[in-house]
Amino acid sequence: MSDLRDRPQPHPRARRLALAAAALAAVTLAACSRPADTDGEARASRIQPVAKISLKVQKVAPGSRTGEQVYQGTCAGCHGAGALGSPKTGDAAAWGPRIAQGFDTLTKHAIEGIRQMPPRGGGADLTDTEVRRAVAYLANSGGAKFAEPPVTK
Structure with a gap:
């Protein structure tokens, strides 16, 4: 029994750090368990590409270029x-x-x-x-x- 009393106690800062890490993990897990978005249009607007490129092909009749x-x-x-x-x-x-x-x-x-x-x-x-x-x-x-x-x- 004396072995448990003589054991070094963790530093108070380490306890706070462990508590903050546990809270962060809980918040992250809670965010992941959100129900899926059922509005397909809203989802599609969020995943649109950042930019679009459109190419215009100009057909030129053979022999007509300057x-x-x-x-x-x-x-x-x-x-x-x-x-x-x-x-x-x-x-x-x-x-x-x-x-x-x-x-x-x-x-x-x-x-x-x-x-x-x-x-x-x-x-x-x-x-x-x-x-x-x-x-x-x-x-x-x-x-x-x-x-x-x-x-x-």
Whole structure:
């Protein structure tokens, strides 16, 4: 019997901490035992996504894109940043030697591909005329005076 009396007593702070933990556990368990929400509409509004994305696909008739549209959709990815050694848009020094080769040579290289540039710049759906328009647009940004083939309706 003396063993029980000589036993060290827990610190009062430890008792309070244990009591607070027990109260927190009781509140948590009580919250979990709430009946399910039967209002489906209210539940659906609470679980809606934070944001929605809607994409609009614009169908363009083959051959009707302008040089700028082709550039923005296909060429800008590389020529805008000068990726893989491609001449940057508007860089007259880089475009000068290429412009000197002539419009037909530039167009041939763009259609067939050259060095690391794939045929048609990777835009397999581009017509030859659309590639010509893009070449004129891109070369003109570097100082050329090429006439962009007109878009026929």
